[in-house]
Amino acid sequence: MITKGHGPELYEASRVPLYRCWKNASRDLGFQIVQTEHVDVSVYPWEVERGVDANAVTRQASVCVVPEGKSGGYGHRATTAAMLGCVPPFTKERFSFPVFHEEIDWKSLSLHVPPAELPRLPQVLEAADVEAKRARLGGVRRRLLWASIYSDCRLAPGEGGAADAFDTLMATLRRPRVHFRRGAEHRAPRAPEPLPRLDAWMRALPGAEGCAWPERRRG
Numbered sequence: 001m002i003t004k005g006h007g008p009e010l011y012e013a014s015r016v017p018l019y020r021c022w023k024n025a026s027r028d029l030g031f032q033i034v035q036t037e038h039v040d041v042s043v044y045p046w047e048v049e050r051g052v053d054a055n056a057v058t059r060q061a062s063v064c065v066v067p068e069g070k071s072g073g074y075g076h077r078a079t080t081a082a083m084l085g086c087v088p089p090f091t092k093e094r095f096s097f098p099v100f101h102e103e104i105d106w107k108s109l110s111l112h113v114p115p116a117e118l119p120r121l122p123q124v125l126e127a128a129d130v131e132a133k134r135a136r137l138g139g140v141r142r143r144l145l146w147a148s149i150y151s152d153c154r155l156a157p158g159e160g161g162a163a164d165a166f167d168t169l170m171a172t173l174r175r176p177r178v179h180f181r182r183g184a185e186h187r188a189p190r191a192p193e194p195l196p197r198l199d200a201w202m203r204a205l206p207g208a209e210g211c212a213w214p215e216r217r218r219g
Helices: 016-022 054-059 077-083 115-127 130-137 165-174 195-203
Strands: none
Touching: 016 115, 016 195, 054 077
């Protein structure tokens, strides 16, 4: 879990609460949160942990967290998780969408745990039918790969259907454009990005009593 900021006092709310709430307690709850940031402006030296082989860990896991990427999306993380049979919990706000959401029913394949619900992550995982979601992931693997351009990544013939990511993209582009409509998920309060405000916001959430919110080093 890289928690480095993306500007002065600006941190991704999809990452910091996950690390602050569950880094120390996660091993006793059947999951593991590892701090992979090493820039000491963002984390203290004693918070840095030994790096892990993410792919090796993913192969042995049932659930693999997918925070937002540098451009605000999920990038390749959801694809990597799906290819390795790992259910992705997206940790960005609920108004965001995963890749190819127009064609892929991510609700049946993944979890969505926005920052406000991260203090309750164990309960969310406990309530989810993870194995059913893992079973469905097999049906969309090819749709996430550019198999017709690069390779099928050793998928068996017919595994994941006949359509690949190129076909999925073309199907998405053929869909009529829909005018944006602001829904309840857009009007809901969002997690603030400035760290002092994010700390105060998180402390007020149900279940956040055990989260650690130390003062940050400035520099």
